[in-house]
Amino acid sequence: MKPRNLINITDFTPKDIEAILSLAEKIIKSPEDFSHSCDGKILGTLFFEPSTRTRLSFESAMNRLGGSVIGISESGSSSTTKGESLGDTIHTVSHYTDIIAMRHPLEGSATLASQHAEVPLINAGDGGHQHPTQTLTDLLTIHQTKHDLDNHVIGLCGDLKFGRTVHSLITAMSAYPNNRFILISPEELQVPDYVKHFLDSKNIAYEEVERIEEVIDRLDILYMTRVQRERFFNEADYVRLKDSYILDNEKLKNAKEDLAILHPLPRVNEIQPEVDDDPRAVYFDQVGYGVIVRMSLILSLLGMGEL
Amino acid sequence: MKPRNLINITDFTPKDIEAILSLAEKIIKSPEDFSHSCDGKILGTLFFEPSTRTRLSFESAMNRLGGSVIGISESGSSSTTKGESLGDTIHTVSHYTDIIAMRHPLEGSATLASQHAEVPLINAGDGGHQHPTQTLTDLLTIHQTKHDLDNHVIGLCGDLKFGRTVHSLITAMSAYPNNRFILISPEELQVPDYVKHFLDSKNIAYEEVERIEEVIDRLDILYMTRVQRERFFNEADYVRLKDSYILDNEKLKNAKEDLAILHPLPRVNEIQPEVDDDPRAVYFDQVGYGVIVRMSLILSLLGMGEL
Amino acid sequence: MKPRNLINITDFTPKDIEAILSLAEKIIKSPEDFSHSCDGKILGTLFFEPSTRTRLSFESAMNRLGGSVIGISESGSSSTTKGESLGDTIHTVSHYTDIIAMRHPLEGSATLASQHAEVPLINAGDGGHQHPTQTLTDLLTIHQTKHDLDNHVIGLCGDLKFGRTVHSLITAMSAYPNNRFILISPEELQVPDYVKHFLDSKNIAYEEVERIEEVIDRLDILYMTRVQRERFFNEADYVRLKDSYILDNEKLKNAKEDLAILHPLPRVNEIQPEVDDDPRAVYFDQVGYGVIVRMSLILSLLGMGEL
Structure with missing residues (x-):
């Protein structure tokens, strides 16, 4: 065997x-x-x-x-x-x-x-x-924080094109009923077509938006990702885009009280350190999970x- | 907490x-x-x-x-x-x-x-x-070897300017009664002024000398240090000074029988290997401590x- | 002590x-x-x-x-x-x-x-x-596989000039009665003279051949070695010789049923992967030993x- x-x-x-x-x-x-x-x-x-x-x-x-x-x-x-x-x-x-x-x-x-x-x-x-153990980590974090894995509005923000953890998390959370996805990214870094085809084939609701502010009030979970310098084809694109999706206390003002903010870490500046003290920030608990x-x-x- | x-x-x-x-x-x-x-x-x-x-x-x-x-x-x-x-x-x-x-x-x-x-x-x-754990190591070595931490004449020899372990040891041993320091170094590598000010402010006796031979017979403890190449601003100074303060059996002839020779290690050539077999050499015991x-x-x- | x-x-x-x-x-x-x-x-x-x-x-x-x-x-x-x-x-x-x-x-x-x-x-x-623990490994592997350390025809193949494991194994196996050695290598990579003198001085039988095929049917043990690129003086020699001594299923057709094939690993291509499934291949068991x-x-x- x-x-x-x-x-x-x-x-x-x-x-x-x-x-x-x-x-x-x-x-x-x-x-x-x-x-x-x-x-x-x-x-x-x-x-x-x-x-x-x-x-x-x-x-x-x-x-x-x-x-x-x-x-x-x-x-x-x-x-x-x-x-x-x-x-x-x-x-x-x-x-x-x-x-x-x-x-x-x-x-x-x-x-x-x-x-x-x-x-x-x-x-x-x-x-x-x-990177399947990152996905297991994300699932345990969601389960421990939200107490279940279904019926969530899940925002995924940042580099959704190259971020393997995002693709795996979408696949994994799609197995549970009534999860919906809001994909927040610049046009250049949207999720690949195969992810959209997967969601369509399962009849799972998702929308694509460009700005966190548009949707922050509707989210149960916000999964931030790092804009990885090494994934970019040229330095100019990296410099132009890297600061576009930065979470700070201002953007969080309209968020739900029980929002859970996750991040696979390491972060550069996509989450401002001031957010660390917010009880909704669970990305360091995520390390322990x-x-x-x-x-x-x-x-x-x-x-x-x-x- | x-x-x-x-x-x-x-x-x-x-x-x-x-x-x-x-x-x-x-x-x-x-x-x-x-x-x-x-x-x-x-x-x-x-x-x-x-x-x-x-x-x-x-x-x-x-x-x-x-x-x-x-x-x-x-x-x-x-x-x-x-x-x-x-x-x-x-x-x-x-x-x-x-x-x-x-x-x-x-x-x-x-x-x-x-x-x-x-x-x-x-x-x-x-x-x-x-480098505080080196200082704790030095203190334990002195305590185990001399049985107490006070009433010692402590010679510190070599690079006293850049050697952080020396500064910490002076500070730490100054807390115990009746310790006196003899600072043995070339003029260019004397202890910084703040160390002298510290000793003055505590009314602790110290003297500065240039040669081990002048004072070896008065020492209870001799703390040798390495002349670190990386601390020098230019190679010529290093070459000129590095061999100035080398301990050998000849220099030890006039030393006390219960002298304790310490060194934070690694050494290059500032203590000749022939000294290793002298019972007063405790620098390898120091590693164990x-x-x-x-x-x-x-x-x-x-x-x-x-x- | x-x-x-x-x-x-x-x-x-x-x-x-x-x-x-x-x-x-x-x-x-x-x-x-x-x-x-x-x-x-x-x-x-x-x-x-x-x-x-x-x-x-x-x-x-x-x-x-x-x-x-x-x-x-x-x-x-x-x-x-x-x-x-x-x-x-x-x-x-x-x-x-x-x-x-x-x-x-x-x-x-x-x-x-x-x-x-x-x-x-x-x-x-x-x-x-x-590299004495490799030799102990080889001896345990032979002992576990052949059940004793004497009365074996031992073929050693490949780079016999620079391969230290080969020299040590010859020395070690010479201590047991009735072992005979067949040294299989290109002329340029034959065992050094001191090994031959050692065998002569002990009256131990050995022969030197150039091709595995000539002797495969007589072997109880075949010890393959890697042709190490770093041992060669020039690249041209390496390229010319490196593929000369490759073991494959074809060459094994005439081998004894209880042949034991050892290799100190890592291998490059001197044993073809198809040999791995042959029960006579014990080189991965050797790792465990x-x-x-x-x-x-x-x-x-x-x-x-x-x-």
Whole structure:
């Protein structure tokens, strides 16, 4: 039997996700019940592309479960520089570890890697493609903050064209009844057509607007994203657009009292620091939920969850 | 309540320092009593500037307490390269860890970081400014070697201008009665005026001399420092001065039998290897005390000490 | 008493090796009996030259024993860049750890380091010289696969001139009765004269051939090696020779049914991936045995084995 992996958030059925979130809630309630669950287990963190935040979140999760972590955090120190194939590297690391979290700059690399892994493999980001543990983090944050995953008006703001977390969140939240999406972006950075086709095919309501102010009063959830310099084709476009979608206290005046403001972080200036003290800002709580949901995922893939 | 931090050695009162040293002595006597004190706890080591020695000392300390360690050891792999503020990075890492040790090239960065940390933060060096755990290490070494912290003639030798550990040690030892300082350095590398003003204001005796040989017979403690190439403005000055203050067996002939020779390490050639076998050389014992005092500090800041 | 080290495979007598392999077999049979053997112990991994595979293998071994790991994985982040001697670095790290595994690009560095270490030191590779834990890995793999270490026809194929693992394996297997060696390589990459003199002096049978096909049907063990680009003096030679010794299913048609194919990995293309599914391919099992034998070695050097 091949081990279970998480490559793409769509690998998980809504029932799978429910199991992950349900176990996460148990961990939140009694973390001490899980502090030795992974005693003697080893997580391998293979980061062929740097991502401090994601790597530390996985490491924290495994340590909180009593397990240990080994890994690489830069491609330069890997055997792949000696001409080894990614498959061989993964096959080898399978013998050192009980579960692997891999980040790699090439799209599709996680799928390839999972074919050579002899332990469960988690995709911690492959190129612009997929980053499913961020989506699980977002779902847990929404669930903990709003108490359910349905009947929400969800605003997504910023770079909706290249932001993989946005696409995954739309897909994931579309599985729950009566969610509606408001897509807030400059024309140049609208969601790709395949996302719109997906929403149309499911008969899910969405609208596209250009300014936060137009819609802020209707939102239950506002998911801000960073305008990533590295996604732009030229510097001039980046400079022109990067400050267009900045959230501040002024823009929040007309927002609902129970709005939840999320952000995958890191941010540059798309949310002003003054917003941090607003009780509706949950993006730093989101960081903590990211650790919890990875604990739940590790347990589940190792067969100690409810998956 | 904000967590307790250690940014500057002056954050600690003499009573605080006594509590740290007292717990350190208990650890030395029965290390096994503390080998599970930090089970399930995570230390974050954020080294935005490389410092193998300090980082490994903290990691060893946390592992000896049963805790685990996650971190970064180079600025290049951090989210700060994506434009994130230091405050956001620290706020985020607070959610991954129970206590943070940070080293950063900019003066004042540790104070800034502590304002965003939600867990205790230890300054593991910020620019040329402060390195308080080195001072705690020095104090524990003196206390263990000389059995008390007062009534000592303390020679400080080498680069006294740029050496932050020297300034901190003078400040710290000035709090105990009847210590006197002999400052041994070339004129160009004398202690800064503010240190002399501090000593004058406290009526503490000190003298400045140019040669070790003049004073070696009067010293109870000799604190050697490295002539750091990176502190010099030009290479010619470095070459001219670097060998001026080299300790060897010849110079030690007139020293007291119970002299204690300390050095913060690493050394280049300012102490000849032949001195290593002299029982008065305690600079490698000092390395061991550095681990112990960090164990004591971690426990204390986590509320498990006597602070 | 100086601690016991492993610098050169010849430091170990056949009786020592038997003790290491015997403990390794106990670990294979009941890993859970050893999962807390190193609780509270720290392994220092000092990799002054990158080697992901070897480093991760050591880290996995220590974690599987319940111990923790601290270390450096690149020379750039070490104090040696500040002019510190290797001896001082090792002396210092001795105070942070209970056992050290060191890899260094200079031949002889491990011997030097062991003179300054105050804890057991394992040579994890020093230049082109020695890599004794690879040899222990090879011996355990042969012992587990063939059930004994004597009476084998052992083919060694590829770069036999620069490949240190080959020289060590020949030395080690020569200690057991009735082993014979078939050395398969291009003329330019034959084993050095000192190896032939060693075999002659021990009256051990060997022959040198140029093509795998000539001898494949006679082999009990086939040890493939990588043609390392970095060992060649010029690119033209590398390109001409690198594909000469590629193992594939075609070449294996005449091989014995109980042939064991080993490779120290990483491979480039000297073994075609189609061979991986052949039950005679044990090179990935070899990776797992590498972890086990390092567990045995760590326990033994810490005085918890049968050494």
